[in-house]
Each structure stands twice: as C-alpha cells, then as structure tokens.
Amino acid sequence: MVQYSPQLDSAFSALADPTRRGILERLGRSDAPISELAEDFEMTLTGVKKHVQVLEAAGLVTTEKVGRVRNCRLGTRRLDHEAAWIAAHRRMLEARLNRLGEFLERTRGNK
Amino acid sequence: MVQYSPQLDSAFSALADPTRRGILERLGRSDAPISELAEDFEMTLTGVKKHVQVLEAAGLVTTEKVGRVRNCRLGTRRLDHEAAWIAAHRRMLEARLNRLGEFLERTRGNK
Numbered sequence: 001m002v003q004y005s006p007q008l009d010s011a012f013s014a015l016a017d018p019t020r021r022g023i024l025e026r027l028g029r030s031d032a033p034i035s036e037l038a039e040d041f042e043m044t045l046t047g048v049k050k051h052v053q054v055l056e057a058a059g060l061v062t063t064e065k066v067g068r069v070r071n072c073r074l075g076t077r078r079l080d081h082e083a084a085w086i087a088a089h090r091r092m093l094e095a096r097l098n099r100l101g102e103f104l105e106r107t108r109g110n111k
Numbered sequence: 112m113v114q115y116s117p118q119l120d121s122a123f124s125a126l127a128d129p130t131r132r133g134i135l136e137r138l139g140r141s142d143a144p145i146s147e148l149a150e151d152f153e154m155t156l157t158g159v160k161k162h163v164q165v166l167e168a169a170g171l172v173t174t175e176k177v178g179r180v181r182n183c184r185l186g187t188r189r190l191d192h193e194a195a196w197i198a199a200h201r202r203m204l205e206a207r208l209n210r211l212g213e214f215l216e217r218t219r220g221n222k
Contacts, residue, residue, distance in 0.1 A: 002133040002152060009127055016124035021196070022113040028203035041113060078204060079197045085132070086190045086197070092139035096185055 011082050014058040019043070020051050024060060024074065031073040034063075122193050125169040130154070131162050135171060135185065142184040145174075 014020055019041055026032060026040060038048045052072055055061035059077040063070050125131055130152055137143065137151060149159045163183055166172035170188040174181050 002129045003136075004129050005132075008132065009129060012123045013127035015196070016120055016127060018113045018115050018120060021116075021119065024200060025114075025203070028200070028207065074204060074207060076204070078201050083194065083197045083201070085126070086194045089135060089139070090189050090194070092136070093185060093187070093189055096139065 005081070007081055008085060010058040011060070011077070011079060014054050014060055015082075017051070017054075020055055023048075023051060023055060023072075027061065027072055027074045031071055033069045033071050035069070037072065116192070118192055119196060121169040122171070122188070122190060125165050125171055126193075128162070128165075131166055134159075134162060134166060134183075138172065138183055138185045142182055144180045144182050146180070148183065 022041060023037060026037065032040075034045060034048055034052060037043075037052070038045050041048060052061055052063060056063055056075070059075045061072055062075045063072050065071075133152060134148060137148065143151075145156060145159055145163060148154075148163070149156050152159065163172055163174060167174055167186070170186045172183055173186045174183050176182075
C-alpha cells in the first residue's frame with residue numbers, strides 16, 4: 001500500500017529545513033556563489049555546501065563551477081507533484097468533513 | 112535571513128516518508144486503529160506507532176485511546192501554509208524564467 005516516490009521524498013525532505021527554504025528564496029532573487037550564501041546565512045562554507053547538495057540532489061538547485069567559484073541558481077523543478085499531493089490531501093479532508101456533516105444531519109433528523 | 116517556521120518544518124518532514132504519506136491516504140478513506148495500519152502496511156506495531164507520532168506532532172493525525180485500542184483519524188490541518196510556500200516558489204521560478212527570456216530578447220535585439 002505504500003507508494004514509493006523518491007521525488008516526493010527528496011523534495012519534502014529538502015523543504016523541511018528553514019535554511020534550505022531560505023536559500024531557495026535567496027536564489028529566487030538572483031544566482032549566488034556558495035561564499036555569498038555562507039555570508040548571507042552566517043554559516044560556514046561546509047555547512048552551506050551540505051544544504052546546497054541536498055537541494056541539488058532534489059533538483060531544486062543547480063550549481064556550476066566557474067574557476068574557483070561554485071555558482072548556485074534555482075533548478076527548474078516546479079514542485080508540481082508536491083503541489084498535487086497537497087491538493088489531493090485537502091480534497092480528502094474536505095470529503096471527510098462533508099461525510100461527517102451528512103452523518104450529523106442524519107442523526108439530527110432521527111431525533 | 113532564515114525564516115523559522117516550525118509548522119513548515121514539521122509538515123514537510125512528516126510528508127517526506129512514503130509510509131507516512133500512505134497512512135494519511137489510508138486514513139482519508141476511514142479511521143483505523145494502529146493494529147489495522149500495522150497490518151495494511153506490513154509493519155510492526157512499534158514501527159507504525161513511530162510514524163503515527165510524527166504525523167500527530169505535525170497535526171496531520173489525531174489519535175484517541177478507546178479501551179485497549181488507539182484509534183487514528185486525519186487531523187484537521189489543511190496544509191495551507193505548505194501549499195502557499197510551494198505556490199510562491201513556482202511564481203518565483205516563473206519570474207526568473209521571464210527575466211531570462213527578456214534578457215535573451217535584448218541580447219538578440221543588440222545583434
């Protein structure tokens with residue numbers, strides 16, 4: 001019954017950290033080298049690199065080495081699958097609430 | 112620059128596991144005791160309990176002990192905040208692509 005989806009796993013896992021979400025928001029404004037991200041987020045280069053690797057593995061960031069500098073930019077992954085999963089969950093919740101409402105209506109009607 | 116949001120952290124983290132997503136989908140059809148979830152997902156009671164605890168901490172599931180049985184049902188959390196974060200990310204990606212398109216247009220115009 002478990003539907004494996006490495007895509008959903010990697011995206012939700014990448015988004016579960018506030019620094020990683022912050023890096024995505026930062027890169028939404030403009031591309032940036034690792035060193036600039038480290039400065040912006042007051043982290044060590046090693047710390048930022050780890051976060052960027054997780055984002056890169058999830059397809060949310062791409063990096064390119066230019067000379068000694070590793071430039072980061074937003075990946076093209078639009079998170080469609082993730083948005084669809086959440087939308088389906090919301091529809092499921094609403095359906096459940098509707099069923100509960102109908103049940104309460106019927107219970108009242110029987111009194 | 113990091114915007115802390117324990118809500119986003121806990122929800123995305125809870126959704127990063129296929130068994131936990133499966134449990135939510137299962138509970139969307141009907142409430143179920145832990146023992147039934149263990150059977151459906153071919154897991155030990157302890158394994159399922161851990162997943163349910165993560166989902167409960169994230170507000171995605173509520174549980175209630177009735178006699179010796181712990182019943183699980185979907186929590187009321189609609190994941191609005193998470194859906195909004197993903198929607199904002201998609202708008203950001205589109206804006207970036209538009210800027211890139213305009214840049215390419217200008218570059219062509221100069222030739």
